Amino acid sequence: MTLDIQFLSDYVEIRQLNALYNRLADSGDGDAYAQLYTDGAEFHIVGNQTYCGRKEIASAANATKVTVHVTTEPEIEIDGDSASQRLRMLTVYRAEDLSKNDFVASGWYLDELKRTPDGWRYYRRRVELDLDINAVFEKMAVTDSFAALVKK
């Protein structure tokens, strides 16, 4: 079996998207970050809640400026203009004054993506952590920031 150039191109584009996502998620620039999702996308953090649409998704990114988002190997499947991905992630804590920098948790991103005129974009992203999410929020001192986001 030889993968064709379209698959190889899609594979590399999605990996570049994952890298860009991590950088924008780290930066706390929620608006730029939310552009990596399709309009109407859903971002579900298991144990927390589902953020629907770019505005809510941007607010979740803004709540976590002390997170370093690291991803490694994806399993990627492409079906025309749709793709799915299971992606290993590592969460690292970084104090803004660089006084602390610790491994926090491993987890998965389970993604569905769409090909758009701007390139591949996430339209369903699900995060599953390998540590109780309340322990993760505590380690990163973001419990209050995320509590403020909970839908009434």
Place this chain on the structure above:
Amino acid sequence: MTLDIQFLSDYVEIRQLNALYNRLADSGDGDAYAQLYTDGAEFHIVGNQTYCGRKEIASAANATKVTVHVTTEPEIEIDGDSASQRLRMLTVYRAEDLSKNDFVASGWYLDELKRTPDGWRYYRRRVELDLDINAVFEKMAVTDSFAALVKK
């Protein structure tokens, strides 16, 4: 120099195999995991022992349900239907109840692979850890599980 499409295809297929390997190794589904090796493959864990053939390899996978297998950048060489790989790995501990999730050790996978009708498969995999392996087993509380596997 420009890499040809066959090399690029093999490179991506082997990276996808590494991702699938990590997922199946995490899951504790030893039988599915062992299918990623050729029949008659050898899996050598330095400081522990060599597991020969899919049945023994499956038993090693079943002993480590609390391990998160993470791999990052490989150096891959292809020679026709054979390939070799040096792959950086990180071992993370994850309690089944999600109460603990810690970095345990870094290490290497040193692999030889064969192209088969089902895709690339490992036929020699060697794990070298950067921490004494008994300390690794203790951190993950799997000392007894692995002791039970030792060949008489």
Place this chain on the structure above:
Amino acid sequence: MTLDIQFLSDYVEIRQLNALYNRLADSGDGDAYAQLYTDGAEFHIVGNQTYCGRKEIASAANATKVTVHVTTEPEIEIDGDSASQRLRMLTVYRAEDLSKNDFVASGWYLDELKRTPDGWRYYRRRVELDLDINAVFEKMAVTDSFAALVKK
């Protein structure tokens, strides 16, 4: 958009270079490591200093035999025979007797590369750590080794 084979080839070659770099940086073989830079390259460690040319760059590599260099997803841009890369890195400590093996810090490599007859090479590499660099040097017990390198 479909990436062309030249881009895909360059992308894979740069990832292979990153993997080779990490291995040679770990090994403490400064001379082999320095060959991955162009002649006249600059390696800037933020908070430490800039190493200019292969001889100084080799000396920096020789100071850190207890470091495991891990990199994950790059964002790569190619412009003819030049490339730039933002690359997530993780620094892990490994005692030479394998008695300790700990996560130390995350950070970035910010790179500029040139296409050469030997393949892609770094000519500007900048390291930014997410932990105060003196804390990193202390955790790895390399404060004295790096102090000895400081230009008078």
